[in-house]
Amino acid sequence: MGVLQSYRLRVRRRTRLVRAIRKRRELHSIADRTKRIKPNDLLLFSTQRNEQVRLPFFLQYYREKGVSHFLIVDNDSSDGSMEYLAEQPDVSVWHTRHSYKKSKYGVDWLNWLQLRYAHGHWCMVVDPDEFFIYPFCDTRPITALTDWLDASSIRSFSAMLLDMYPRGPITDHPYREGQNPFDIACWFDAGNYTMTKNPDYGNLWIQGGPRSRVFFPENPEMAPALNKIPLVKWNRQYAYASSTHMLLPRGLNQVYDEWGGEKASGLLLHAKFLDTFTAKAEEELERHQHYSASAEYQAYAKRLRDNPELWCKWSEKYINWRQLEILGLMSKGNWA
Amino acid sequence: MSVGILMLVHTAFDRAEQIARHWVKYGCPVVIHVDLNVKSKTCKKFENALVDLDNVQFCKRHRCEWGAWGLVAASQSAAELMLAEYPDVKHVYLSSGSCLPLRPVEELKDYLKARPQTDFIESATTADVPWTVGGLDNERFTLHFPFSWRKQRFLFDRWVDIQRMLKIKRKLPPGIVPHMGSQWWCLTRQTLSVILQNPERAFFDKYFKRVWIPDESYFQTLVRVYSKNIESRSLTLSKFDFQGKPHIFYDDHLQLLRRSDCFVARKIWPRANRLYDGFLRDPDGAIKMSEPNPAKIDRIFAKAVERRTKGRTGLYMQSRFPNDGWENGMTFGRYSVFHGFSELFEDFEPWLYKATGAQVHGHLFAPESAEFTEGQKVINGALSASPKNRDYNSIAFLTNLIWNTRGERQCFQVGPCDEGAPVWFFAKDPNAQVSVISGAWALPLFKANQNFADIRKEAARLQKLENKQLWALRSPYAKARVRIWTMAEFIEAPMEPLQMIIDEIGAGAANRLAEAPRMTDLSGFGQFLQNLKNQGMHPYLMGDFPVETPEQRQKMPQRKPYLVQK
Numbered sequence: 001m002g003v004l005q006s007y008r009l010r011v012r013r014r015t016r017l018v019r020a021i022r023k024r025r026e027l028h029s030i031a032d033r034t035k036r037i038k039p040n041d042l043l044l045f046s047t048q049r050n051e052q053v054r055l056p057f058f059l060q061y062y063r064e065k066g067v068s069h070f071l072i073v074d075n076d077s078s079d080g081s082m083e084y085l086a087e088q089p090d091v092s093v094w095h096t097r098h099s100y101k102k103s104k105y106g107v108d109w110l111n112w113l114q115l116r117y118a119h120g121h122w123c124m125v126v127d128p129d130e131f132f133i134y135p136f137c138d139t140r141p142i143t144a145l146t147d148w149l150d151a152s153s154i155r156s157f158s159a160m161l162l163d164m165y166p167r168g169p170i171t172d173h174p175y176r177e178g179q180n181p182f183d184i185a186c187w188f189d190a191g192n193y194t195m196t197k198n199p200d201y202g203n204l205w206i207q208g209g210p211r212s213r214v215f216f217p218e219n220p221e222m223a224p225a226l227n228k229i230p231l232v233k234w235n236r237q238y239a240y241a242s243s244t245h246m247l248l249p250r251g252l253n254q255v256y257d258e259w260g261g262e263k264a265s266g267l268l269l270h271a272k273f274l275d276t277f278t279a280k281a282e283e284e285l286e287r288h289q290h291y292s293a294s295a296e297y298q299a300y301a302k303r304l305r306d307n308p309e310l311w312c313k314w315s316e317k318y319i320n321w322r323q324l325e326i327l328g329l330m331s332k333g334n335w336a
Numbered sequence: 337m338s339v340g341i342l343m344l345v346h347t348a349f350d351r352a353e354q355i356a357r358h359w360v361k362y363g364c365p366v367v368i369h370v371d372l373n374v375k376s377k378t379c380k381k382f383e384n385a386l387v388d389l390d391n392v393q394f395c396k397r398h399r400c401e402w403g404a405w406g407l408v409a410a411s412q413s414a415a416e417l418m419l420a421e422y423p424d425v426k427h428v429y430l431s432s433g434s435c436l437p438l439r440p441v442e443e444l445k446d447y448l449k450a451r452p453q454t455d456f457i458e459s460a461t462t463a464d465v466p467w468t469v470g471g472l473d474n475e476r477f478t479l480h481f482p483f484s485w486r487k488q489r490f491l492f493d494r495w496v497d498i499q500r501m502l503k504i505k506r507k508l509p510p511g512i513v514p515h516m517g518s519q520w521w522c523l524t525r526q527t528l529s530v531i532l533q534n535p536e537r538a539f540f541d542k543y544f545k546r547v548w549i550p551d552e553s554y555f556q557t558l559v560r561v562y563s564k565n566i567e568s569r570s571l572t573l574s575k576f577d578f579q580g581k582p583h584i585f586y587d588d589h590l591q592l593l594r595r596s597d598c599f600v601a602r603k604i605w606p607r608a609n610r611l612y613d614g615f616l617r618d619p620d621g622a623i624k625m626s627e628p629n630p631a632k633i634d635r636i637f638a639k640a641v642e643r644r645t646k647g648r649t650g651l652y653m654q655s656r657f658p659n660d661g662w663e664n665g666m667t668f669g670r671y672s673v674f675h676g677f678s679e680l681f682e683d684f685e686p687w688l689y690k691a692t693g694a695q696v697h698g699h700l701f702a703p704e705s706a707e708f709t710e711g712q713k714v715i716n717g718a719l720s721a722s723p724k725n726r727d728y729n730s731i732a733f734l735t736n737l738i739w740n741t742r743g744e745r746q747c748f749q750v751g752p753c754d755e756g757a758p759v760w761f762f763a764k765d766p767n768a769q770v771s772v773i774s775g776a777w778a779l780p781l782f783k784a785n786q787n788f789a790d791i792r793k794e795a796a797r798l799q800k801l802e803n804k805q806l807w808a809l810r811s812p813y814a815k816a817r818v819r820i821w822t823m824a825e826f827i828e829a830p831m832e833p834l835q836m837i838i839d840e841i842g843a844g845a846a847n848r849l850a851e852a853p854r855m856t857d858l859s860g861f862g863q864f865l866q867n868l869k870n871q872g873m874h875p876y877l878m879g880d881f882p883v884e885t886p887e888q889r890q891k892m893p894q895r896k897p898y899l900v901q902k
Contacts, residue, residue: 195654314714
């Protein structure tokens with residue numbers, strides 16, 4: 001990397017941080033319990049809008065995995081989810097009415113909160129429909145992983161997005177509040193992912209899975225990116241550049257080995273394709289608050305009207321992380 | 337009282353306290369060294385927590401940093417205090433705050449009582465072991481290391497370079513041969529006291545202060561001078577990964593640790609409650625006298641390191657994306673590519689399946705759709721037949737297919753029409769077996785019954801495309817098992833090459849082929865080629881086909897559909 005490129009990325013990172021600092025005015029604290037954050041606590045950052053039905057299980061899942069404090073931006077929910085979050089003893093909530101799109105799909109808001117509260121902490125950035133799976137997650141909490149990452153001098157941890165779907169049309173199995181979404185959406189695509197290296201940021205750009213297979217067979221380049229780096233030992237100099245797909249400084253994106261070996265990695269099980277999805281797709285289409293003119297949601301809405309089936313004969317049924325590891329979707333690396 | 341425990345502590349004080357209490361409870365005095373980097377308030381709190389125990393002492397504190405002298409100084413101070421305060425102690429065991437005794441203390445005492453003169457310390461000459469991290473082995477002892485590896489890496493590296501360039505070498509103190517090994521030892525009072533009290537100690541200390549990672553070499557080297565009976569192994573189970581960091585044990589290692597029969601394990605995750613609860617109990621059952629046997633744990637950790645450094649062959653994923661040439665195998669396993677066979681033989685694909693049992697696909701890279709076996713639209717791993725999806729990254733398509741069908745050999749057809757086929761990729765892949773009958777693309781045209789002008793145009797296009805593919809397969813970079821026949825060559829004796837290909841696929845039994853695939857009718861093909869030539873389009877890839885006259889054809893014997901086995 002030349003000096004010029006290095007400088008350019010530095011400017012870009014600074015711009016991100018300045019944006020984040022300016023966007024702090026858009027956030028209004030509803031419940032601020034950040035005083036309770038202790039050193040070495042694992043923090044979780046998220047934005048949400050009308051996700052009441054998902055939140056109970058989401059909070060329970062991450063509490064059990066060792067998250068100590070949740071910092072959540074509520075983007076003008078109307079289903080009571082903000083009030084629900086404000087009642088939780090380990091949640092701090094901020095409210096905003098401003099545009100999700102104009103804050104770079106929530107990245108600016110979270111960059112600000114991370115700048116303010118996450119310095120020196122390990123922190124996760126996930127959506128309410130993303131569930132973190134990592135090696136030994138059935139017997140070890142996330143803090144075991146972060147301690148090991150600390151000991152190995154690793155600052156960031158990769159977890160590809162794995163789209164989960166039910167068998168049969170997605171409207172067939174209604175999701176109830178508090179339920180494990182993977183009781184319903186327990187199928188996934190095991191081996192149709194493609195990746196290329198992003199020369200600017202050094203991250204891998206991964207596409208594929210059921211969304212590419214069913215919604216984008218004619219224009220696979222439009223399929224959404226699946227690479228994510230949701231777990232980072234935060235420093236106030238850092239910034240997410242585009243969703244949680246990539247970070248600056250770019251050294252944080254080096255979560256893969258280039259010399260034949262495997263680094264440790266996990267997955268974010270994506271519980272997007274539940275019965276709630278159809279309504280969400282229609283709504284998002286009207287709001288125009290998503291990436292590239294909501295092209296993704298346009299494609300979904302078009303296909304969803306015929307109630308498509310994502311399941312196919314070669315779908316794999318989720319059992320546990322070891323299965324995902326054997327399939328080559330994630331890796332233990334040298335963590336044993 | 338026979339064993340004294342030295343504990344080096346710098347973090348997780350609640351666990352260290354728990355361990356210290358455990359040792360004392362079973363009659364082992366403990367001397368604790370607390371890292372000087374720890375705040376005095378924290379240290380004081382820790383000392384107070386243990387104030388009720390008589391047999392716990394705290395020694396002089398040193399600043400400990402990995403790779404530096406402090407750890408040796410700490411061990412020395414602790415050992416001196418131990419030897420002075422507890423004259424009954426016959427063996428001294430060096431451990432850390434994150435060590436966990438796995439077997440009842442009585443068993444350790446008995447074990448050592450049965451070996452009163454033995455020093456347990458891993459100690460090997462540098463020339464013979466590949467343990468070193470950072471490329472420094474013998475140079476640890478012959479260069480100067482004034483800079484910290486952790487905090488001043490740049491200066492550290494440059495200073496090493498400069499010394500190498502200037503050929504600066506330290507002189508080894510006379511009488512010692514450098515040895516290295518695990519820093520966790522258990523020495524007899526006799527050996528330890530002679531190391532600590534001998535008149536030359538100041539001289540040795542001065543030398544080792546500037547050696548890199550002296551905690552892995554100070555005692556290991558000196559013990560070779562003074563000890564009479566060395567068991568070169570550590571009683572502490574401690575495994576290191578490829579970066580020289582210790583592996584950590586968690587709750588799920590409980591059974592593994594129990595079966596290892598090791599006395600002490602390092603290092604334990606401080607929050608592994610099940611391990612601490614499980615091993616710090618009163619011993620139940622009879623006292624065992626078994627030897628430590630960490631082989632299984634060794635295997636697990638060795639595998640983990642291999643996974644990290646070599647990875648899984650043929651896998652491309654979020655945390656393994658090798659640069660060109662670093663793949664350790666570009667694809668998971670062997671596969672076969674057939675070029676021109678399904679054109680020449682009418683039932684080639686079913687025949688191949690019957691002969692080999694492999695999964696036989698049609699033209700995987702056909703422009704219309706990937707022709708998966710049995711006309712499936714999606715195949716293993718939910719790989720889609722959509723041509724756009726496939727051509728978006730055709731190499732990933734192929735590597736995914738081979739990875740998804742691990743354990744089942746894949747065969748597929750390729751032809752000049754399949755422009756998206758990653759020919760260069762499989763030409764370079766040693767796992768590929770590529771068999772080509774060149775010029776077979778003319779057969780479908782020969783049977784097409786179209787305007788001859790169109791046929792001529794198409795023939796010219798296909799010939800050009802196939803030539804390009806052959807160029808890749810013939811290039812010096814091609815590492816695949818490539819065989820190329822012209823069509824004329826092939827039809828003269830088709831069974832021999834077929835047998836060779838099938839044998840190489842090796843579907844178990846090395847049978848002679850009983851049945852040949854049915855060759856398409858070639859009568860008139862020579863004339864067809866001549867017509868193309870007459871139109872100015874010279875087809876050269878199929879070799880020399882004679883223009884056969886009807887009379888000649890009648891003379892030719894009928895082809896036998898079956899071969900008779902001798």
